[in-house]
Amino acid sequence: MKGNDAIGEGAILAGCRHFFGYPITPQSEVTHYLAKRLPEVGGLFMQAESELASINLVFGAASAGARVMTASSSPGVSLMQEGLSFLAGSELPCVLVNIMRGGPGLGNIGPSQADYFQSTRGGGHGDYYTIVLAPNSVQEILDLMKKAFDLSDKYRMTAMVLADGIMGQMMEPVVIDEEKSVEIPPRPWATIGRDYHEDRNVINSLYIVLEEMEEVNLRLLHKYEEIRAKETLCEEYMLDDAEVALVAFGTVSRICRAVVDKARDQGIRAGLIRPITLWPFPYDVISRAAKSVQCFLAVEMNMGQMFEDVEIGAKGRVPVYHYGRLGGMVPLAKDILEELKKVSERGGTGR
Amino acid sequence: MSEVTFREDRCKGCQLCTTACPKKIIVMASSINEMGYHVATVTEQEKCTGCGLCAIMCPDMVIEVERGREN
Amino acid sequence: MKKITARPYSLRDVPFHYCPGCMHGIAHRLVAEAIDELGVNGRTIGISSVGCSVLAKDYFNVDMIQAAHGRAPAVATGVKRVLPDRVLFTYQGDGDLAAIGIGDFIHTAARGEKITTIFVNNTVYGMTGGQMAPTTLIGQVTKTTPFGRSVEINGNPIGVCELIAPVEGVAYVERVSLHNPKEIIKAKKAIRKAFEMQLNGVGFSLVEALSACPTNLGLSPLEAIKWMEEKMIPFYPLGVYKSPAGVV
Numbered sequence: 001m002k003g004n005d006a007i008g009e010g011a012i013l014a015g016c017r018h019f020f021g022y023p024i025t026p027q028s029e030v031t032h033y034l035a036k037r038l039p040e041v042g043g044l045f046m047q048a049e050s051e052l053a054s055i056n057l058v059f060g061a062a063s064a065g066a067r068v069m070t071a072s073s074s075p076g077v078s079l080m081q082e083g084l085s086f087l088a089g090s091e092l093p094c095v096l097v098n099i100m101r102g103g104p105g106l107g108n109i110g111p112s113q114a115d116y117f118q119s120t121r122g123g124g125h126g127d128y129y130t131i132v133l134a135p136n137s138v139q140e141i142l143d144l145m146k147k148a149f150d151l152s153d154k155y156r157m158t159a160m161v162l163a164d165g166i167m168g169q170m171m172e173p174v175v176i177d178e179e180k181s182v183e184i185p186p187r188p189w190a191t192i193g194r195d196y197h198e199d200r201n202v203i204n205s206l207y208i209v210l211e212e213m214e215e216v217n218l219r220l221l222h223k224y225e226e227i228r229a230k231e232t233l234c235e236e237y238m239l240d241d242a243e244v245a246l247v248a249f250g251t252v253s254r255i256c257r258a259v260v261d262k263a264r265d266q267g268i269r270a271g272l273i274r275p276i277t278l279w280p281f282p283y284d285v286i287s288r289a290a291k292s293v294q295c296f297l298a299v300e301m302n303m304g305q306m307f308e309d310v311e312i313g314a315k316g317r318v319p320v321y322h323y324g325r326l327g328g329m330v331p332l333a334k335d336i337l338e339e340l341k342k343v344s345e346r347g348g349t350g351r
Numbered sequence: 352m353s354e355v356t357f358r359e360d361r362c363k364g365c366q367l368c369t370t371a372c373p374k375k376i377i378v379m380a381s382s383i384n385e386m387g388y389h390v391a392t393v394t395e396q397e398k399c400t401g402c403g404l405c406a407i408m409c410p411d412m413v414i415e416v417e418r419g420r421e422n
Numbered sequence: 423m424k425k426i427t428a429r430p431y432s433l434r435d436v437p438f439h440y441c442p443g444c445m446h447g448i449a450h451r452l453v454a455e456a457i458d459e460l461g462v463n464g465r466t467i468g469i470s471s472v473g474c475s476v477l478a479k480d481y482f483n484v485d486m487i488q489a490a491h492g493r494a495p496a497v498a499t500g501v502k503r504v505l506p507d508r509v510l511f512t513y514q515g516d517g518d519l520a521a522i523g524i525g526d527f528i529h530t531a532a533r534g535e536k537i538t539t540i541f542v543n544n545t546v547y548g549m550t551g552g553q554m555a556p557t558t559l560i561g562q563v564t565k566t567t568p569f570g571r572s573v574e575i576n577g578n579p580i581g582v583c584e585l586i587a588p589v590e591g592v593a594y595v596e597r598v599s600l601h602n603p604k605e606i607i608k609a610k611k612a613i614r615k616a617f618e619m620q621l622n623g624v625g626f627s628l629v630e631a632l633s634a635c636p637t638n639l640g641l642s643p644l645e646a647i648k649w650m651e652e653k654m655i656p657f658y659p660l661g662v663y664k665s666p667a668g669v670v
Contacts, residue, residue, distance in 0.1 A: 018504060044503055048496070049529040056493035056526070060500020063487050064467075064508075068500075086490045191485035191501070193508050195464030202479050203487040354423065365443035365636075365643040371603045388442065404603040406427040410447030411438055417423040 004168040006138045007097050007161065008033035010145025011069055015182035017043030018068040020057035022050055022076060025109045026165035027099040030071040051076040055083030062092040063203045065190035067149055071097035074115050075106060084158055085124030089205025093152035097161045099168045102328030110328015111164035111251060116305035119162050120279040127217055129224050131159040132278040134249040138172035151231060153185050155223055162278060166251045166330065227280055234282035235274040238264065242271025244344045245289050247310050248299045249275050252331060256299055259336045268344060286313025295319040297343050299336055302326065353401025353419045355393050362413045364388035371408035374398045430454035432463050434483045443643025445600040445633035446474060449542055450481050453511065456614040457484065460621065466509040467501055469494040473515040474548040492523025495530035498537045509620060510537040517547045520556040520580050534591030534625040538616045541582060541628060544635040545654060552638030556580045559657055583630050587663035593625030595664040599632040601650045624666055632658055
């Protein structure tokens with residue numbers, strides 16, 4: 001199965017029956033897949049007039065209690081940011097897929113990880129976070145789509161699946177566990193009409209009284225703390241005796257895994273930390289590793305965004321380096337290996 | 352006879368009801384309510400026909416009208 | 423004696439925050455009465471927008487959603503597509519609908535969504551303090567057109583009914599006014615009719631209600647009524663612009 005199709009099929013397996021979206025390369029295939037597939041399972045695919053409309057159609061469908069999603073790519077996700085902030089303030093669950101592309105501006109359709117900051121720091125205005133899941137295989141796309149819906153429901157917030165065009169175009173065999181039944185939690189808060197619940201329900205993010213707003217902010221904060229404690233996901237590879245730890249997510253983590261193997265063949269004890277949740281970020285894993293490794297090398301398709309999270313996790317104990325390719329370029333294994341050799345012999349910190 | 356009563360605490364003194372009354376019996380009182388507005392009141396209750404136009408015009412649902420049998 | 427006035431069940435018994443002489447309260451009451459008369463209170467969901475009427479969420483005694491600025495039609499569509507048997511209305515002002523939200527409005531109308539939009543046009547931004555609206559009249563003084571709206575600088579006012587009536591998918595369009603009891607009675611009928619169009623599955627329905635904002639016009643409520651009669655209504659003619667029979 002192709003990555004973009006797995007996004008669609010993963011959503012359907014998760015019980016999602018409503019998709020609102022707008023075409024943008026390299027995400028468009030998600031819309032193609034769901035436009036055909038959703039009606040087959042009695043669902044609704046609707047093409048909106050813009051990403052602005054998409055996210056607000058999602059807002060409405062989520063208010064009505066649906067498991068709902070949209071998908072886009074970087075510029076489109078930028079347009080959705082106001083809606084994402086409103087979804088956070090109104091505590092509505094939904095899933096957003098961002099197939100990142102080169103930027104800033106219109107950029108290009110090449111694979112990129114340049115939306116890391118936007119994704120992991122809320123992105124829109126106000127104090128909030130979005131759960132961010134970063135798959136690195138087609139099977140994992142399928143599995144994390146289900147997880148994204150479950151987490152978004154559990155915490156009544158947006159869960160984002162963050163990938164790039166390589167993940168979208170990747171073709172890999174998958175195992176579909178159709179036996180698993182989908183349990184969609186009840187939504188007593190949904191605005192479905194007063195006949196269907198006891199009190200009047202209101203979906204709202206306006207709090208004119210400052211104390212009330214702070215109360216909401218604190219409730220969100222406690223939710224975020226719970227997620228940090230319970231939902232952080234990370235994969236470690238050859239980390240136990242590693243002297244240098246590569247840190248990478250998504251597409252780049254696949255390349256880095258091969259780099260670790262090559263480095264070990266050449267006698268360099270390398271390991272890999274692969275954050276699966278980018279928010280919450282696995283700071284604990286980095287902190288723990290900082291006690292045993294000599295340095296970290298964050299490898300990304302951006303100027304050094306996740307790099308900053310690695311620095312936070314390392315707490316200054318050991319140097320953190322960054323190696324990145326930009327503008328839609330993908331770092332090659334041999335170049336990462338070269339960089340790995342350099343940093344393993346060098347002190348200090350830098351990009 | 353019909354009767355018009357005003358929920359004075361909600362009246363904002365906008366005077367829109369005074370324009371709606373065909374008998375021109377609604378006026379602004381000299382007294383003010385808790386919000387500081389001069390409230391609407393009726394001078395000659397006996398002239399009220401209970402048409403209810405004042406209540407239709409009132410933006411704040413201040414006015415209650417009871418229509419007498421003869422009207 | 424027979425009581426001829428009553429608060430509609432669909433309107434909560436809380437004081438409106440609106441300024442003296444603002445006609446949002448009248449429009450709220452008419453919408454609530456229509457919901458009551460059609461017996462759909464329990465399956466109605468209202469969408470409040472951004473502007474003075476943002477607090478409509480607190481006034482209507484139905485399930486309510488507070489939408490982002492201009493996005494009420496998209497949010498309403500999202501609900502309706504999940505729950506097609508529910509009754510949806512958006513309550514929007516001129517800035518929300520005709521400026522920032524005109525794209526959502528047009529596409530929702532063109533899709534023929536079975537929702538009802540109550541559009542309150544008072545030619546000025548209220549909540550932010552009296553700036554120019556897309557419906558501000560030529561020559562009208564606002565905080566951002568201190569020398570009067572000029573076509574050269576600010577462009578022309580948008581007639582929303584005129585714009586949307588010819589669009590396929592639109593079932594009913596009427597412009598009403600709230601400046602006297604006679605027109606308010608007509609407005610009530612229009613709003614009820616608009617909801618009926620939705621209930622009968624005919625298509626998108628819009629009622630534009632002309633209203634006054636005495637505070638930001640710098641007029642007393644009574645002067646504002648006069649202003650509506652002399653300036654506003656001649657520019658925004660009242661009447662039915664579209665019905666199932668066609669464009670009027």
